[in-house]
Amino acid sequence: MDDFTKQTGGGELPCENPWGMLDADSRDMEKLSGRNRSFFSDVWFRFRRKPTAVAGLVMILVLVLFALLGPFFTKYSYSDQNLDLVNIPPLLPVFEAEDGSCYFYITQSLKVVTVNRDGTLDRQLTRLREDDKQKMIYFDYNGEEIVIFYGMQPYVIANPETRMIMERAKVWNRSYILGTDTLGRDILTRLMYGTRVSMLVAFIAVLVNLVIGIIYGGISGYAGGTADNIMMRIVDIISTIPLTLYVILIMVLLGSGLHSIIIAIGTVYWVDMARVVRGQVLTLKQQEFVIASRTIGSSTKTILTQHLIPNAMGSILVTVTMLIPSAIFMEAFLGYLGIGLQPPLASLGTMCNDATENLKSCPHQLFIPALVICMIMFAFNFVGDGLRDALDPKLKK
Amino acid sequence: MVKYFAKRFLIMLAALFLIALITFVIMHAVPGSPFTGEKKISPEIQAALEAKYNLDDPLPVQFLDYIRGLLHGDFGPSYKYTGKTVNDFIYNGFPVSAKLGLITIVFVLLTAIPMGIVAAVKTGRWQDMTIMAIATIGVTIPSFVIASLLIYVFAYRLNWLPTFGLDSWKGYVLPVVALGGYSMSYLARLMRSSLLEVMGQDYIRTARAKGLSETKVILRHAMRNALIPIVTVLGPTVAGLLTGSFVIEKIFAIPGLGVHFVNSVSQRDYTTIMGVTIFYAAFLLAMVFLVDIFYCLIDPRIKFE
Numbered sequence: 001m002d003d004f005t006k007q008t009g010g011g012e013l014p015c016e017n018p019w020g021m022l023d024a025d026s027r028d029m030e031k032l033s034g035r036n037r038s039f040f041s042d043v044w045f046r047f048r049r050k051p052t053a054v055a056g057l058v059m060i061l062v063l064v065l066f067a068l069l070g071p072f073f074t075k076y077s078y079s080d081q082n083l084d085l086v087n088i089p090p091l092l093p094v095f096e097a098e099d100g101s102c103y104f105y106i107t108q109s110l111k112v113v114t115v116n117r118d119g120t121l122d123r124q125l126t127r128l129r130e131d132d133k134q135k136m137i138y139f140d141y142n143g144e145e146i147v148i149f150y151g152m153q154p155y156v157i158a159n160p161e162t163r164m165i166m167e168r169a170k171v172w173n174r175s176y177i178l179g180t181d182t183l184g185r186d187i188l189t190r191l192m193y194g195t196r197v198s199m200l201v202a203f204i205a206v207l208v209n210l211v212i213g214i215i216y217g218g219i220s221g222y223a224g225g226t227a228d229n230i231m232m233r234i235v236d237i238i239s240t241i242p243l244t245l246y247v248i249l250i251m252v253l254l255g256s257g258l259h260s261i262i263i264a265i266g267t268v269y270w271v272d273m274a275r276v277v278r279g280q281v282l283t284l285k286q287q288e289f290v291i292a293s294r295t296i297g298s299s300t301k302t303i304l305t306q307h308l309i310p311n312a313m314g315s316i317l318v319t320v321t322m323l324i325p326s327a328i329f330m331e332a333f334l335g336y337l338g339i340g341l342q343p344p345l346a347s348l349g350t351m352c353n354d355a356t357e358n359l360k361s362c363p364h365q366l367f368i369p370a371l372v373i374c375m376i377m378f379a380f381n382f383v384g385d386g387l388r389d390a391l392d393p394k395l396k397k
Numbered sequence: 398m399v400k401y402f403a404k405r406f407l408i409m410l411a412a413l414f415l416i417a418l419i420t421f422v423i424m425h426a427v428p429g430s431p432f433t434g435e436k437k438i439s440p441e442i443q444a445a446l447e448a449k450y451n452l453d454d455p456l457p458v459q460f461l462d463y464i465r466g467l468l469h470g471d472f473g474p475s476y477k478y479t480g481k482t483v484n485d486f487i488y489n490g491f492p493v494s495a496k497l498g499l500i501t502i503v504f505v506l507l508t509a510i511p512m513g514i515v516a517a518v519k520t521g522r523w524q525d526m527t528i529m530a531i532a533t534i535g536v537t538i539p540s541f542v543i544a545s546l547l548i549y550v551f552a553y554r555l556n557w558l559p560t561f562g563l564d565s566w567k568g569y570v571l572p573v574v575a576l577g578g579y580s581m582s583y584l585a586r587l588m589r590s591s592l593l594e595v596m597g598q599d600y601i602r603t604a605r606a607k608g609l610s611e612t613k614v615i616l617r618h619a620m621r622n623a624l625i626p627i628v629t630v631l632g633p634t635v636a637g638l639l640t641g642s643f644v645i646e647k648i649f650a651i652p653g654l655g656v657h658f659v660n661s662v663s664q665r666d667y668t669t670i671m672g673v674t675i676f677y678a679a680f681l682l683a684m685v686f687l688v689d690i691f692y693c694l695i696d697p698r699i700k701f702e
Contacts, residue, residue, distance in 0.1 A: 237412040242681055244640035245674050246419075252662055252670060253423045329539055336541045336644055337659050352541060356648070359545060360553050370542040377537040 043314075046390040053386020059379035063372075067199050070192035078193040079344035082184035084111060084124060087362050090179045092119070095157040095166035097141070103171060104141075104157050106148055112139045112157065119174035136160065178368055181354060187368060190346040195372060197347040198328045201261055202380075205327040206320050208266030213273025214316065218304050220274065221281030232278070239271045247330060248339065256342045261334060265327050276319045280312035314391035321384035325377045332373050348373045398693065405689065409682045416678045417467065421460050424667045450474065463671075472672030477664050483672035486661075490654035491676075493563070494646065497653060498638050500569055501577040505634070509581045510627070513588020514615065520593065528585060535582025540641050544575035544648045561650040568649075576645045580634045584627060592623040628692050632685035639677060 048054055087108050094103035094115055102122065103115040114122040128138040128145065135151035138160065147160045156165045173179060178187040220231040247264040254260035284290065285308060293303050309316075334340035335349020343350070348369045355365035446452075452459070466473055472483035516528040535543075551571060552560040558567050595601065596619055604618045605611075639655075646656040654673060661669035 233408070236408060237415055240409065240412040240682055240685070241416055241678060242636050242640055244643070245677055248658075248662055249420060249423050249670070249674060252665065253427055325537070332539055333541070333644060336539075337647065337662075339659070339662055352545070356545065359549055363549050366545050366549075370539075370545065373542065374538050377539070381533075381537055 043387075043390045047386050050386045050389065052382045053390075056379040056382030056386065059375060060383065063195055063376060063379065064199060067192055067195035071189065071196075074186065074189045074192070076186040076189045078185065078190045078346045080185060080189075082180070084109065084184065085113070085121065085176075085180055086182055086184040087358065087365070088121075088173060088176055088180045088184075089362065089364060090173050090177065092171050092173050093154070094169050094171055096169050098159065098166065103169060104146070104166070106155050106157065110137060110148060110150070110155070112141075112146070112148065114141070115171060119171045121173070121175040179362075179364055181351070181365055182358065185344075187351075187365065190351060191348075191369060191372060194346045194348040194351055194369060195376075197258065197341065197345070198331060198373075198376060200258070201265065201331045202324045202327050204262045205265040205269055206324060208262075209270045209273045209323060210316070210320065212266075212270040213319075214277050214309060216270065217274035217277025217279075218281055218309060221278035222285060222300070222304055222308065224282075228278070235271050235274055238268070243268050244330070244333070247334065251334065251339050256339060258341060258345070261331055261340060265330055269323060269327060272323065273316070273319055276315050277309075277312055280315050281308050284308050284311050318384060318388045318391060321380055321387055325380040325384075328373070328376055328380070348376075402690065405686065409686055412682060413675075413679055414464075417464060417675055418460070420671045420674050421463060424671050425456060425459075427665070427667065450476070467675065472676070473668045475661075475666055475669050477661070477666040477669070483669050486657045486669060487654060487673065487676055490652065490657045493651060494639075494642055494653035494655055497563075497569070497572060497576070497646075497651065498635070498642065501573045501580075501638055502635070504573050505577040505580045505584060508577075509584035510588055510624075512581075512585040513592060514620075516585065516589040517592035517596065518615065525589075529589070532582040532585045535578045536586070538578075540575055540579060541644045541648060543578045544571070544645060547571045547575055548648070563651060572645050572649045572651060575648070576638060576641055579641065580637060584630070584634070587626055587630065588623065591626045592619060595619045595623045598622075625692070625696050628688065628695065632681075632688040635684045635688075636681045639681060 085107060088105075092103075092105050092115060094105045096103055097114075102117060104125075105113045105115050105121070107113055111127065112125040114125065116122050125139040125141055125146075128140050130137045131147075134149075136147040136149050136158075138145050138147050145160050146166075147158055149156050149158050149165075158165045176186050176188070178191065181187055181190070216231065216235075220228045220235075246268050250264035250267065251260050254263060281304075285303075290303060290307055293307055298306070331340060331347060332349030332352070335347045335351075336353045338350075338353055341347045341350050351369040352366055352373075355362070355369070359366055454462070463473065470484070472487065475481045475483055475486070512528050512532070516525045516532075519525045548560050548571060551558045558570050560571075561568070563569060563572075592615075596615075601614060601619055604614045609618075642653060642655040643659050644655075645651070646653045647659060650656075654676075657669070658673045658677075660666075661673065
């Protein structure tokens with residue numbers, strides 16, 4: 001008893017009766033030490049121990065910021081065309097002016113553009129005349145004449161008096177950091193809009209799937225019996241249909257455009273989710289806490305929304321993160337086939353499609369959007385894997 | 398078991414009917430008639446055309462006619478190419494696609510299974526790491542990106558392989574790798590995990606205790622059970638290859654059915670879209686059904702209700 005009085009910190013007994021109730025603070029003394037971890041902090045704790053998963057999450061955040069905030073920092077719009085500056089690479093092959101003040105860049109249409117020393121494109125030089133025999137085109141540069149000599153490949157810029165080829169150099173393009181496409185549009189800006197489209201498609205598809213999948217699967221699993229049987233046969237039949245074919249058919253019906261892609265993906269991708277939710281609900285509804293809840297008179301709606309769905313959230317989350325890459329892939333696939341977004345709108349798939357024609361001369365036009373698609377896919381797959389491991393109670397240590 | 402398959406067969410037929418119904422409804426819900434094009438046609442000609450293709454009948458009658466045609470293997474005429482029927486497209490395009498698909502399946506199985514075995518046997522070693530890295534890349538990168546990358550490297554840079562044409566074996570290399578890349582990676586991962594699981598079982602320890610060589614243990618004992626999950630996913634794999642071929646056929650300019658389908662979608666050739674969709678769906682359902690029967694035959698432990 002002496003020990004006990006010491007523990008409570010006071011000199012007196014908490015009360016006269018040794019068997020009576022203790023004060024609140026003395027009860028706290030018996031609490032086990034250690035912070036109480038909620039379900040989500042527990043998941044987060046295990047999730048962040050996996051480097052690939054964290055890398056994926058960071059990558060997603062960076063891409064979202066890039067897509068959402070990026071367009072505020074660029075001076076171009078996704079549809080701005082500059083037909084004088086088509087197919088410009090990120091790394092410009094240039095010729096250094098003799099006075100060293102700037103560089104010259106030969107465009108695809110055989111015009112000369114001056115490039116400042118910091119790599120920004122400056123102005124187009126005026127064309128004076130063409131000499132067919134000598135294979136030279138004369139341009140005016142601050143009163144002096146310079147020529148493009150097209151008698152050799154690749155074309156070079158020379159001084160017509162000394163007939164010396166100017167010094168070659170490579171500078172990074174600062175005006176169009178990732179270059180321009182076949183219509184002279186800034187690839188970086190289009191990439192931001194393309195990523196935005198991909199993310200938008202993914203998140204709306206997810207939202208629709210969550211709503212339809214959870215409601216459908218929840219009802220089917222909870223109702224059981226004939227209702228479940230009929231609802232699952234419908235799901236069976238739908239899942240035998242190849243989804244790609246159906247998305248394409250719906251695109252035909254609704255016409256090309258962002259809304260059709262979202263509707264098409266939203267209406268066919270919920271089947272997996274419905275199955276997962278139903279499976280979870282089927283096992284969960286047998287458990288004691290559901291029976292207890294029913295005993296105290298909770299309505300079906302309360303049981304579903306307060307008890308069953310929150311407990312199934314783990315599997316739902318994993319299914320969602322696995323669904324996002326396939327939705328993004330589907331959008332890119334449709335875009336690549338040319339039945340997705342219509343120009344001048346940009347999506348990662350349509351950018352890849354536009355770039356296939358001049359893959360040989362300008363591979364960067366295809367590989368840049370392709371790289372972003374791959375990054376998105378990697379990021380979501382890693383996060384999905386990480387979440388699955390973090391939510392798996394068998395792996396809990 | 399027979400009862401189970403009879404039930405599966407019925408579901409398959411129901412699915413097929415539903416597919417036909419949905420495609421029919423979707424195609425008739427599209428605004429505008431199939432003959433509205435760049436050229437304006439007079440109402441008389443329009444009426445004559447509609448009468449020719451029985452488009453003036455009520456919709457249910459048209460649907461029944463269409464189903465009757467399907468049962469006789471007749472997919473109807475193409476609206477865009479006069480004188481051509483959808484059957485012509487399927488007849489010309491499908492063998493090309495099927496050949497490519499078959500070669501791809503063989504390629505996938507011949508690469509994925511050994512990759513999975515090596516990765517499982519050398520778990521945690523560099524062989525496993527390399528194979529799993531390749532497999533992870535393969536499942537995340539879309540096929541059209543792989544295809545473009547292959548074309549750029551092997552056709553444009555190295556000049557080893559042609560970018561299109563299927564005249565020689567060389568022409569098949571790039572399309573097959575691009576088309577099969579995803580399935581190969583997926584199956585290799587599956588093979589690895591399923592072999593690892595089987596290797597932990599008691600009968601493998603028994604086989605080792607008998608003094609069998611490791612090769613024999615793996616190939617004769619473990620593989621038999623480890624291959625079962627591979628067989629299960631063969632059906633969906635075929636489906637994936639089939640739809641994946643839309644894009645691969647387009648990139649490599651292969652005159653298969655997939656590219657016909659995509660063209661008919663962009664040209665809004667409704668009967669062709671319908672016919673090819675139903676044909677694809679029927680083919681896929683049949684493949685999945687066959688795989689299920691096969692699955693049941695090779696694993697006597699499976700008892701279907």
